[in-house]
Amino acid sequence: MSTYRRIECNLESFLANYCDGMIAVSQLVSDYLRIKYPNMPVSHVAPHIDENLTSELSKTRPQLEAKKATFVGFGRDHKGVDILVNNWPKVREIHPSAELSIVGQKHPSSYEQVPGVKVKGYVDDLVDELNEASLYVHPARIDPFAVSVTEAMAAGLPAIVTETTGAKEAVKQVNSDFVVQPIGAKIVEEVNRYFELEVNERTTFSNQSRTIANCYSKESQCNAFFDAYNEIISCISA
Missing domain, CATH: 3.40.50.2000 (Glycogen Phosphorylase B;)
Structure with a gap:
């Protein structure tokens, strides 16, 4: 098994066993995660500019x-x-x-x-x-x-x-x-x-x-992350 495949398998195992929801860095990633983990709540928030x-x-x-x-x-x-x-x-x-x-x-x-x-x-x-x-x-x-x-x-x-x-x-x-x-x-x-x-x-x-x-300011993206986090928590608690 290649190193990259081993990392991927370990990540999949971690997400499946220890993760209840995910916040991705982009729509691109969140779309992939929703396909990969259809039963897990996923949101996304882009990084801010320094x-x-x-x-x-x-x-x-x-x-x-x-x-x-x-x-x-x-x-x-x-x-x-x-x-x-x-x-x-x-x-x-x-x-x-x-x-x-x-x-x-x-x-x-x-x-x-x-x-x-x-x-x-x-x-x-x-x-x-x-x-x-x-x-x-x-x-x-x-x-x-x-x-x-x-x-x-x-x-x-x-x-x-x-x-x-x-x-x-x-x-x-x-x-x-x-x-x-x-x-x-x-x-x-x-x-x-x-x-x-x-x-x-x-x-x-x-x-x-x-x-x-x-x-993509720090303030706007931090607020967006807070909203996404609360949304994930609501989905998990429902």
Whole structure:
């Protein structure tokens, strides 16, 4: 039995024997749990944006006229960064000046062999990086939520995410077209479409992104968690 399968079996055993209800981090996860555990009450509450970042993110002025995308996160297989990097040449076929910055640890330097791709690694100031971009892309194969998406939106960056990313529930409120299948061709298609938009259209999406991201404050999400917890308790007690 593989390590991952052993962990999954242990988790299933724990949930079945010691858990009466669950609060997931996204609709994506809660939908899965409801199928997996149909007799258990399930709710969901998304993570909040770090209070220490909120004020700084609100001051950002991303370069919306540019053709520069960014990704923020660790270099883990489920994040799907390789999908985006391997397909970036298809973006450059339509937009030769398009650039992709990858921020975060554990990304292979070999990504920079792809024209237009820059691996930044760890950066001291995330706000500076977001200020230089015009688009955020999260190409995950699977990601329960990804707070980096809502952080980018709070900075005024429209985000393109896969339908297997929990933060899609925030992105689709800006534009449902920004939620795509976790397939290179689909991600590229939407990136190219975005880069073809006029600046005034991008600005509209930027402002909408900020508005939606403001809903993910610590206060609002803590209140939401309290409500979800009480709902679960009510279901268990009924």
